[in-house]
Amino acid sequence: MRGSYGPANPRDRAVCMTNCPTLIVTVGLPARGKTYISKKLTRYLNWIGVPTKVFNVGQYRRECVKIYKSFEFFRPDNEEGLKIRRQCATTALNDVREYLSVEGGQVAVFDATNTTRERRATIMKFAEQNGFKVFFVESVCEDPDVIAENIVQVKLDSPDYIHTDTEEAVEDFMKRIKCYESSYQPLDENLDKELSYIKVIDVGRRYLVNRVLDHIQSRIVYYLMNIHITPRSIYLSRHGESDLNIKGRIGGDSGLSDRGREYAMKLRKYIQEQNIKELKVWTSQMKRTIQTAESLGVPYEQWKALNEIDAGMCEEMMYEEIQKNFPVEFALRDQDKYRYRYPKGESYEDLVQRLEPVIMELERQENVLVICHQAVMRCLLAYFLDKTADELPYLQCPLHTVLKLTPVAYGCKVESIYLGVDSVNTHRNRPENVMAQRSTEDALQTVPAHF
Amino acid sequence: VHGPRELHQNPLRKIWMPRTSNGLPQRPITQRRVCMTNCPTLIVTVGLPARGKTYISKKLTRYLNWIGVPTKVFNVGQYRRECVKIYKSFEFFRPDNEEGLKIRRQCATTALNDVREYLSVEGGQVAVFDATNTTRERRATIMKFAEQNGFKVFFVESVCEDPDVIAENIVQVKLDSPDYIHTDTEEAVEDFMKRIKCYESSYQPLDENLDKELSYIKVIDVGRRYLVNRVLDHIQSRIVYYLMNIHITPRSIYLSRHGESDLNIKGRIGGDSGLSDRGREYAMKLRKYIQEQNIKELKVWTSQMKRTIQTAESLGVPYEQWKALNEIDAGMCEEMMYEEIQKNFPVEFALRDQDKYRYRYPKGESYEDLVQRLEPVIMELERQENVLVICHQAVMRCLLAYFLDKTADELPYLQCPLHTVLKLTPVAYGCKVESIYLGVDSVNTHRNRPENVMAQRSTEDALQTVPAHF
Numbered sequence: 001m002r003g004s005y006g007p008a009n010p011r012d013r014a015v016c017m018t019n020c021p022t023l024i025v026t027v028g029l030p031a032r033g034k035t036y037i038s039k040k041l042t043r044y045l046n047w048i049g050v051p052t053k054v055f056n057v058g059q060y061r062r063e064c065v066k067i068y069k070s071f072e073f074f075r076p077d078n079e080e081g082l083k084i085r086r087q088c089a090t091t092a093l094n095d096v097r098e099y100l101s102v103e104g105g106q107v108a109v110f111d112a113t114n115t116t117r118e119r120r121a122t123i124m125k126f127a128e129q130n131g132f133k134v135f136f137v138e139s140v141c142e143d144p145d146v147i148a149e150n151i152v153q154v155k156l157d158s159p160d161y162i163h164t165d166t167e168e169a170v171e172d173f174m175k176r177i178k179c180y181e182s183s184y185q186p187l188d189e190n191l192d193k194e195l196s197y198i199k200v201i202d203v204g205r206r207y208l209v210n211r212v213l214d215h216i217q218s219r220i221v222y223y224l225m226n227i228h229i230t231p232r233s234i235y236l237s238r239h240g241e242s243d244l245n246i247k248g249r250i251g252g253d254s255g256l257s258d259r260g261r262e263y264a265m266k267l268r269k270y271i272q273e274q275n276i277k278e279l280k281v282w283t284s285q286m287k288r289t290i291q292t293a294e295s296l297g298v299p300y301e302q303w304k305a306l307n308e309i310d311a312g313m314c315e316e317m318m319y320e321e322i323q324k325n326f327p328v329e330f331a332l333r334d335q336d337k338y339r340y341r342y343p344k345g346e347s348y349e350d351l352v353q354r355l356e357p358v359i360m361e362l363e364r365q366e367n368v369l370v371i372c373h374q375a376v377m378r379c380l381l382a383y384f385l386d387k388t389a390d391e392l393p394y395l396q397c398p399l400h401t402v403l404k405l406t407p408v409a410y411g412c413k414v415e416s417i418y419l420g421v422d423s424v425n426t427h428r429n430r431p432e433n434v435m436a437q438r439s440t441e442d443a444l445q446t447v448p449a450h451f
Numbered sequence: 452v453h454g455p456r457e458l459h460q461n462p463l464r465k466i467w468m469p470r471t472s473n474g475l476p477q478r479p480i481t482q483r484r485v486c487m488t489n490c491p492t493l494i495v496t497v498g499l500p501a502r503g504k505t506y507i508s509k510k511l512t513r514y515l516n517w518i519g520v521p522t523k524v525f526n527v528g529q530y531r532r533e534c535v536k537i538y539k540s541f542e543f544f545r546p547d548n549e550e551g552l553k554i555r556r557q558c559a560t561t562a563l564n565d566v567r568e569y570l571s572v573e574g575g576q577v578a579v580f581d582a583t584n585t586t587r588e589r590r591a592t593i594m595k596f597a598e599q600n601g602f603k604v605f606f607v608e609s610v611c612e613d614p615d616v617i618a619e620n621i622v623q624v625k626l627d628s629p630d631y632i633h634t635d636t637e638e639a640v641e642d643f644m645k646r647i648k649c650y651e652s653s654y655q656p657l658d659e660n661l662d663k664e665l666s667y668i669k670v671i672d673v674g675r676r677y678l679v680n681r682v683l684d685h686i687q688s689r690i691v692y693y694l695m696n697i698h699i700t701p702r703s704i705y706l707s708r709h710g711e712s713d714l715n716i717k718g719r720i721g722g723d724s725g726l727s728d729r730g731r732e733y734a735m736k737l738r739k740y741i742q743e744q745n746i747k748e749l750k751v752w753t754s755q756m757k758r759t760i761q762t763a764e765s766l767g768v769p770y771e772q773w774k775a776l777n778e779i780d781a782g783m784c785e786e787m788m789y790e791e792i793q794k795n796f797p798v799e800f801a802l803r804d805q806d807k808y809r810y811r812y813p814k815g816e817s818y819e820d821l822v823q824r825l826e827p828v829i830m831e832l833e834r835q836e837n838v839l840v841i842c843h844q845a846v847m848r849c850l851l852a853y854f855l856d857k858t859a860d861e862l863p864y865l866q867c868p869l870h871t872v873l874k875l876t877p878v879a880y881g882c883k884v885e886s887i888y889l890g891v892d893s894v895n896t897h898r899n900r901p902e903n904v905m906a907q908r909s910t911e912d913a914l915q916t917v918p919a920h921f
Contacts, residue, residue, distance in 0.1 A: 193676075205680070205681060206663075206678070206679065206680045206681070207677075207678070207679040207680075208676070208677070208678055208679075209676065209677040209678075209679065210675070210676045210677075211675060211676070212695065214834075215831065215834060218692075218695065218696055218834065221695065222688075222692045222695075225679065225682065225688065225691065225692075226688055255458075261455070264455065285465075285467065286467075287458060287460075287467050290458060290467045291455065291458060294455040294456050294458065294469055295455040302466065302467075304820060304823070305823075315814075344785075350774060353774070353775075361685065364684075364685060364688065
């Protein structure tokens with residue numbers, strides 16, 4: 001008899017899980033965006049379901065050397081400094097091993113300069129010993145404006161410089177960069193031709209991609225090639241209040257209520273006042289988002305991928321009816337709202353997969369207003385604000401409120417703008433009792449009021 | 452700028468569209484499938500002969516058309532063959548052959564005129580200008596043409612010095628070319644090598660500095676390495692992603708539907724039923740077939756529906772479930788017989804026959820939606836080597852259409868019968884198909900387009916082509 005009969009729980013295809021974990025290794029002088037790329041990539045991978053973690057060697061160094069004095073620490077002839085830095089890298093790699101081999105991590109991002117071939121050889125040996133695939137991400141940039149902006153955005157507020165005035169901090173950091181320059185050995189077309197890597201040149205003007213080995217590396221390359229750092233804002237909003245919202249019913253394809261139409265007019269006014277440069281407007285293919293966009297009086301694009309989560313057999317039901325007709329389903333959903341799939345419908349997990357091309361295109365674009373739905377908006381918001389799968393289904397995305405997201409430093413600034421039009425509340429919190437045998441009262445404890 | 456317009460749902464595609472002030476429905480609102488950039492794109496290949504330019508051109512064109520971007524290849528060699536009826540020898544390509552140069556320049560110009568026609572008049576979105584384009588001068592001419600016509604230019608250069616790859620290329624696609632069809636192999640190879648030499652001295656590859664303002668991808672050594680410069684928009688980004696995922700390692704893709712299901716037997720569509728007895732028999736036969744084929748490192752993929760998983764379970768090997776491979780969602784018609792759809796939704800039934808590709812079931816999907824859903828599956832199939840995909844009728848039609856370059860009109864009527872494996876093997880510029888019927892009876896689930904597709908047709912006309920069922 002043949003051995004395996006298929007896995008006991010055949011893995012749902014979310015992302016092709018490579019058999020061995022991947023170690024992403026950044027390479028580049030200071031202020032080349034390595035940490036920015038590391039954090040952003042990690043956020044993306046976690047969102048699409050690939051457990052990923054950043055290991056920033058600078059942070060290990062700060063834990064070891066409590067107070068940063070000056071660039072002298074980084075001088076290539078500072079034996080004491082070199083010793084500490086080597087030790088920090090080793091400690092970080094040990095944590096990487098723990099994360100990938102023991103804790104179930106799939107990708108680790110080793111965020112450091114890694115500017116010498118010697119250091120990279122050490123890392124590769126470590127990876128080989130542990131059965132990790134290595135993928136290098138090098139950032140090369142000589143544009144002084146980009147580097148200056150980088151320093152302003154993320155270095156001045158770093159723990160290293162928090163007590164230093166701006167001019168001194170910049171001067172010291174420039175000297176810090178200089179400490180690395182003489183020994184910097186960029187990934188080389190010939191010497192490193194057996195390695196798997198992407199070289200990002202001048203913040204994405206140009207890329208060199210070498211030996212992409214598998215699916216996850218291919219996705220990483222695609223992602224890195226679509227992101228940019230041009231300042232812009234993303235506006236997230238739900239459709240205006242709908243007729244089914246008022247009745248406390250989920251899903252469906254109803255039109256706007258009077259108040260929903262009022263919101264659409266207020267949204268139009270808000271957008272006009274904001275005077276946004278070349279705003280793109282996206283909607284789903286459901287009537288209520290399109291009606292909302294119609295009020296704006298500007299062109300918009302419909303995306304089927306932005307449609308609300310399909311509640312399958314529970315479409316157009318009230319929560320009370322779901323409890324009555326499918327009490328076990330209702331309880332299962334409260335037990336694991338992210339992974340729960342409606343019968344003949346979708347889960348939040350499915351939604352994320354469906355929304356990935358939307359996120360990819362949002363990364364490519366500049367100013368965009370996305371008019372969508374509660375569950376969809378929660379997924380998009382979770383991506384931008386780095387929320388976990390547990391938090392995602394409970395994010396607050398009330399009607400008649402615009403969320404303005406603006407990338408800043410390593411993250412995203414959120415402004416919540418309530419446009420002053422009343423609506424029902426559609427947010428149902430997780431009740432205390434999630435057991436299937438719970439009483440109807442317990443099950444409906446957190447259902448929001450409706451007409 | 453206008454206020455809120457009344458919305459009307461297109462009955463075929465189930466798309467909400469505004470009515471204009473005179474009451475007529477607007478031209479379809481932009482539907483996001485692929486970002487339709489405002490201006491068309493001209494892809495320009497660059498490279499010595501036998502570097503895979505035509506292979507890339509055809510494959511890329513097939514992919515773009517499948518995802519809904521109207522694309523066409525303009526192969527200058529073909530224009531040359533139309534002009535110079537009989538190919539004599541490599542001498543035609545000698546850099547000092549004035550007559551030859553004149554003809555070749557004329558052919559390039561004719562091809563560009565056709566490009567203009569396609570992109571500016573016929574509604575094409577992408578044109579692939581497939582020629583060597585090895586000199587900076589020729590590329591400058593093309594860029595000027597593109598600028599005059601408002602086309603974006605994206606270069607795709609293929610660089611390769613591996614003699615084995617070049618030799619294999621010549622065997623695969625040159626020996627059977629019209630140029631060499633009457634020449635014996637040894638002579639043909641010798642002549643072609645001399646032809647390549649004619650280009651080498653004047654070849655100016657895309658240069659890191661001289662060409663730094665251009666948008667291009669340089670594919671080195673059949674994908675070992677890529678240089679990507681100034682990707683300008685969504686379509687260029689998709690093109691780069693696609694080119695970086697394809698490979699030329701020989702392999703086969705096996706497409707099969709699940710074994711016959713209980714709902715199949717009853718003539719019902721959709722649902723999530725299990726296999727019938729004959730379906731289970733098919734699964735066992737499939738297992739035997741796969742074992743006999745002795746396929747190297749075969750990956751098996753299924754949908755998340757019971758019938759494909761049951762089929763895979765019989766194989767006794769690991770498999771991966773893809774929700775994206777689920778059958779088309781028939782929405783309100785799920786689990787109905789065609790007779791019932793005709794009874795309950797006669798207009799819908801007729802609309803589907805009018806445009807089966809774009810027709811979306813009420814609260815369901817269209818073939819067009821399916822293609823979008825399946826794009827990541829196709830991308831991963833390109834990355835993989837030997838794969839067996841166990842899926843469903845509509846899904847299999849979409850995948851098959853991609854591999855066999857079928858149009859949107861043909862796609863929904865492709866034959867994908869139960870209990871039959873389609874073995875697809877890339878060869879030359881296309882795909883060889885072998886159909887292997889594993890000898891287990893089943894119902895037929897293929898419904899042809901009836902003659903009468905009008906909404907007011909009789910029940911008899913509507914059900915004319917419904918296949919027999921129990």
